[in-house]
Amino acid sequence: MRTKATLPSLSRRSLLKASALTGGGLLLGVSLSDKGATTSEISDGVLNAFIRIDRAGLVTMVMPSVEMGQGAYTSVAMLLAEELDVGLERVTVEHAPTDAKDYANPAFRTQMTGGSTTIMAWYLPLRTAGAKARMMLIDAAAHRWSLAPSALTTKAGKVMHPASGRSLDYGALADAAARITPPTNPVLKASRDFTLIGTPAKRVDTPDKVNGKAVYGIDVMLPGMRFATFASSPVLGGKVRSVDSRLAASLPGVRQIVVLADMVAVIADHMWSAMTGLEALTIDWTPGAFATLDQNALWAGQERASLGRGVVAETHGDARANLTGGGLYETLFELPFLAHVAMEPMNCTVHVHDGACDVWVGTQVMGKAQDVAAQEAGVDPARVTIHNHLIGGGFGRRLEVDGIAKAVRIARHVEGPLKVVWSREEDVRQDFFRPLYHLRTRAKVEDGVVKAWHHRITGPSILSRFLPAAMSKGVDIDAVDGAVETAYDFPHMLVEFVRAEIPAVPISFWRGVGPNANVFATEGMLDKIAHDQNVDPVVLRRRMVKSKPRARAVLELAVVKSTWFAPLPGAPAGLRTGRGIALMAAFGSFVATVAEVDVADDGEVRVRRMVVVADVGAIVNPDTLEAQMQGGSVFGLAAILHGEITVEGGRIQQSNFHDYRVTRIDEMPVIECHMVHNDEKPGGIGEPATVTAQAAIANAVFAATGVQLSRMPINRALIARNVA
Numbered sequence: 001m002r003t004k005a006t007l008p009s010l011s012r013r014s015l016l017k018a019s020a021l022t023g024g025g026l027l028l029g030v031s032l033s034d035k036g037a038t039t040s041e042i043s044d045g046v047l048n049a050f051i052r053i054d055r056a057g058l059v060t061m062v063m064p065s066v067e068m069g070q071g072a073y074t075s076v077a078m079l080l081a082e083e084l085d086v087g088l089e090r091v092t093v094e095h096a097p098t099d100a101k102d103y104a105n106p107a108f109r110t111q112m113t114g115g116s117t118t119i120m121a122w123y124l125p126l127r128t129a130g131a132k133a134r135m136m137l138i139d140a141a142a143h144r145w146s147l148a149p150s151a152l153t154t155k156a157g158k159v160m161h162p163a164s165g166r167s168l169d170y171g172a173l174a175d176a177a178a179r180i181t182p183p184t185n186p187v188l189k190a191s192r193d194f195t196l197i198g199t200p201a202k203r204v205d206t207p208d209k210v211n212g213k214a215v216y217g218i219d220v221m222l223p224g225m226r227f228a229t230f231a232s233s234p235v236l237g238g239k240v241r242s243v244d245s246r247l248a249a250s251l252p253g254v255r256q257i258v259v260l261a262d263m264v265a266v267i268a269d270h271m272w273s274a275m276t277g278l279e280a281l282t283i284d285w286t287p288g289a290f291a292t293l294d295q296n297a298l299w300a301g302q303e304r305a306s307l308g309r310g311v312v313a314e315t316h317g318d319a320r321a322n323l324t325g326g327g328l329y330e331t332l333f334e335l336p337f338l339a340h341v342a343m344e345p346m347n348c349t350v351h352v353h354d355g356a357c358d359v360w361v362g363t364q365v366m367g368k369a370q371d372v373a374a375q376e377a378g379v380d381p382a383r384v385t386i387h388n389h390l391i392g393g394g395f396g397r398r399l400e401v402d403g404i405a406k407a408v409r410i411a412r413h414v415e416g417p418l419k420v421v422w423s424r425e426e427d428v429r430q431d432f433f434r435p436l437y438h439l440r441t442r443a444k445v446e447d448g449v450v451k452a453w454h455h456r457i458t459g460p461s462i463l464s465r466f467l468p469a470a471m472s473k474g475v476d477i478d479a480v481d482g483a484v485e486t487a488y489d490f491p492h493m494l495v496e497f498v499r500a501e502i503p504a505v506p507i508s509f510w511r512g513v514g515p516n517a518n519v520f521a522t523e524g525m526l527d528k529i530a531h532d533q534n535v536d537p538v539v540l541r542r543r544m545v546k547s548k549p550r551a552r553a554v555l556e557l558a559v560v561k562s563t564w565f566a567p568l569p570g571a572p573a574g575l576r577t578g579r580g581i582a583l584m585a586a587f588g589s590f591v592a593t594v595a596e597v598d599v600a601d602d603g604e605v606r607v608r609r610m611v612v613v614a615d616v617g618a619i620v621n622p623d624t625l626e627a628q629m630q631g632g633s634v635f636g637l638a639a640i641l642h643g644e645i646t647v648e649g650g651r652i653q654q655s656n657f658h659d660y661r662v663t664r665i666d667e668m669p670v671i672e673c674h675m676v677h678n679d680e681k682p683g684g685i686g687e688p689a690t691v692t693a694q695a696a697i698a699n700a701v702f703a704a705t706g707v708q709l710s711r712m713p714i715n716r717a718l719i720a721r722n723v724a
Helices: 012-022 072-084 118-145 170-177 206-211 246-250 271-280 295-306 366-377 402-411 424-429 513-533 537-543 549-561 622-641 688-705
Strands: 026-031 050-053 059-063 091-095 153-155 158-161 166-169 226-232 239-244 254-259 263-268 282-286 311-316 328-335 347-353 356-361 384-388 418-421 437-446 449-459 492-499 576-586 589-599 605-615 670-675
Touching (some): 050 118, 050 170, 059 072, 072 091, 118 153, 118 158, 118 166, 118 170, 158 170, 166 170, 226 271, 226 424, 239 254, 239 263, 246 254, 246 271, 254 271, 263 271, 263 402, 295 437, 295 449, 328 513, 356 366, 356 402, 366 384, 366 402, 402 418, 449 513, 513 576, 537 549, 549 576, 549 589, 589 688, 605 622, 622 670, 622 688
Parallel strands (some): 059 091, 356 384, 449 492, 605 670
Antiparallel strands (some): 026 050, 050 059, 158 166, 239 282, 254 263, 311 492, 347 356, 437 449, 576 589, 589 605
16 A cells, blocks of 8 residues: 655656646656556657646547547547546547557557457556556645545545545646656556446537537648549559540649549649549540459359368367258358448548658558558658548548558649549449458258358458458458357357459458358358248247357347347238347457348338347447447448449449448438446447348348348349239
């Protein structure tokens, strides 16, 4: 127990730096090595990840994660504020600079926001940092009052001495606290003592989004800035042969035409001039090697590849030996390419000047952004400054830096700052797509349960390009996510990955990533078994989650909240109705979704209701969890009903929301969200509902029509019925 506070001296040099950089107050660093705060000193004038408490008692936190609509600014601030004992209204957040050493996501050891890892990664480090700062403030007050720290408490941004009624605001103690060495092992609050964590909190970034002060990447305005938009080859991998720019160059506002090997950009005084100038160009393209690329051939190629040799991703028991005799089942599912179509179109503002490069953008990967900008600008990475901004939707798209690379390539030919904005058509056709997946599952059913399970995933590898170090003995661990660990008891299990690259079509992470495919295949197979065995899908699943208490809990709550065993409300004449369920264990979370659908005679599917039950471990902000479950469900709904990117003649066939549809208002079902509360480690919340929504809706259509479709999205022609 600490009995008396001491005030170690900092060097005069450090103290001067602290004063110059912070204007006084407490500056606290966050260490990834010990999951907590390290020192209030500043080394060589460089700030590491830090918390700043000024003389007015206001807390500023440098955000290690990017805000892209998922509520990270609020939830992460709550972690700090909880242990610091301040109200959320006292906390403001700032973007972190580009610095992988000090701001790396502990889950990836690189500066990245993705994979539903924000709360998982920062739950303990930032709580620990807040607890250390609070103890330092207590020590400062104890020294001032000549009391033992154990005699003091904190509340609402003040240190209090209950015995005398005295109190001091944190602001009055910040300078003195800055001279104290941070404690090594602070005691964190028990969950029963939380006042913020676990309670609904309004998002700290909402007011500025409402009043227009929020600045997204696309909002950046700089003195002397020009605007650009561009066109890439309509055939994947094609090049520019020639350009007739005479008409475009004569249009008002058009200042410059930049012709590069694979794209043509129009630079103008404003965006409208750039767009009209681009329309006026006559571009002759060389199609290249992929002009014969065809969607049917791609499907057939994946089918052939699936019959080849796979790499074992997981095995226990002896699945092959037990997949013999009677009671055998096999399913095949194919999932198409999908685009991201975030609300904020791809954009990037660049100024290449004086051997340096400034980039204004919203990106999920600041380090990669800095590196690619340096490469394209021909400068040292240290001469590249990334000014990161709020992101108007990421979904994995802004884990890629191709947009930054293209903007820098164009900006090198332009004097002054340049804002490059993609058209929606360019955004769709030049996306990095969700991979084309081929899933084959085999099962042996004995005594009403699955005894042996073989799951084979065929598709390209994202990680082999994006993060090669994450590849494990030829297995893309993301591609098999949701398959190697499931919600179910499989006594004998074999999971294989067959890597089958598709030339020319760029692929990347798409909300839900590997579990999108693997949970879909698993849940579809289980419904096929239940249908054939004439057993309710929930009853089958109950038999198979006996050793998985968290999976069992979300399953049972979903059954109750959806009134699963009650008859479905009647539908208008001519509609078939059905319920479907899907259960998922991935991202450190457990989610069950029940969907209710009506299917018309022409095959049109309407989802009338969705019930989502989530166990994500310790819940930081219930409002954020509910919003993410709803948003993920809507994202999955669009994918299963409409989502499909196809290739013909080497060209992406879709271009905008008329032929790549998202969920519309008149398609929205009622979405009910329910939460399981516990003290388990936090899991991810951004992607799970997207995963379960797709599988639950497909299973509901199966229940309504008796037709289990093998290729998504739902093919209305195959579930239509003839009416005399």
